Amino acid sequence: MERTTLDLWVGIFIAAGIGAILLLALKVGNMSSFNGSNTYQIYAYFDNIGGLKQRAPIKSAGVVVGRVAAIALDPKQYKARVTFNLDRQYQFSKDSTASILTSGLLGEQYIGIETGAEDAMLKPGDTLAFTQSAVVLEKLIGQFIFNKAGSGNHN
């Protein structure tokens, strides 16, 4: 069997195809998808999650440290039970606060974690004690109008 120019062309084609896949993987996509075994799960209860979605990022000081794994309604307390998938290399204290924030005015919602002062760290399967719900714009506007009307009557 001898080498032909046909083999060369096929070689170029396959190299270009694999190169394209690698380029897509390295340049276009992000490797850190937090789906693997290098994560641990903790839970948090929120009164209202607003528009939070599954796979929304969890950030601490703006750095992505995990993703929302699942959202469900707790049928006893009528609160939303959110499962966090956190990267194993980041540990947070037991009295950390999780709040639902919005990136920009119309952006997607994400969870911000602020670590507390306690020395003991959260273990896999723990539940966060301190949470802050999403801001519902309608309620905020309602409160504002109610306050305005209230102060107007006094004067």
Next chain:
Amino acid sequence: MLEHLDRLIRKTGHAGIDAIWRLGYAGKFMFLTLIGSGTSFRRFHLTIREIYFTGVRSLIIIVVSGLFVGMVLGLQGYETLQRYGASSSLGVMVALALVRELGPVVAALLFASRAGSAITAEIGLMKATEQLSAMEMMAVDPISRVVAPRFWSGVISMPLLAAIFNTMGIFGGYLIGVVLIGVDEGSFWSQMQAGVDLRYDIMNGVIKSFVFGIAVTAIAVFEGYDSPPTAEGVSSATTRTVVTSSLSVLILDFVLTSFMFRGA
């Protein structure tokens, strides 16, 4: 009147039974192809030769159309996104549209009309000129010698072609968005990297193009092998290949998308 109805019922039943029969025959054919695939890997130069004809010769159409699809996405995406002041998200929009949907689907449609029709016409002509029967006479199994290398060459080529299409499309979007319109280059790439997930988006796109490759080449080799050995038969088989494989790509795309991207 009654006679007319009678003939209609007969015709419908005949067509129905014929379709089921053909489906079973196609299943047997696919099974035999998989059984006879050993040759196409043991004598890999047969498959290499077919990769040249299906994959390498499709490169030009894939590269050019990928570039233009990406450029159109850049223009249209910018037009819409800048209404919301979100033109910096152009990169992620172009990349997601290509990697998830347009890349695999458009590449598969082009592949079906460029390579699938050629495979059908070639095998059909081999059958019409009795080359396949001649092989059988020489105790060479035409399925493992002719059909299996073509099938595997398509299955190997399709994901590579789709990846090249995606890369060219993203480059086209970059050309229009960053070079021509002037979207910030840093936010174009960084938002793309933040928004495109390796496993969720890119892997699912590759799986899609792999499935499309199997579907398109399986239809092409079967139509060729099953075509009536006449000039008319080969031409209608070639047409059927393009129509059936394009339809099955679009239907499979819906099915796969509904499994992969449920929108959480």
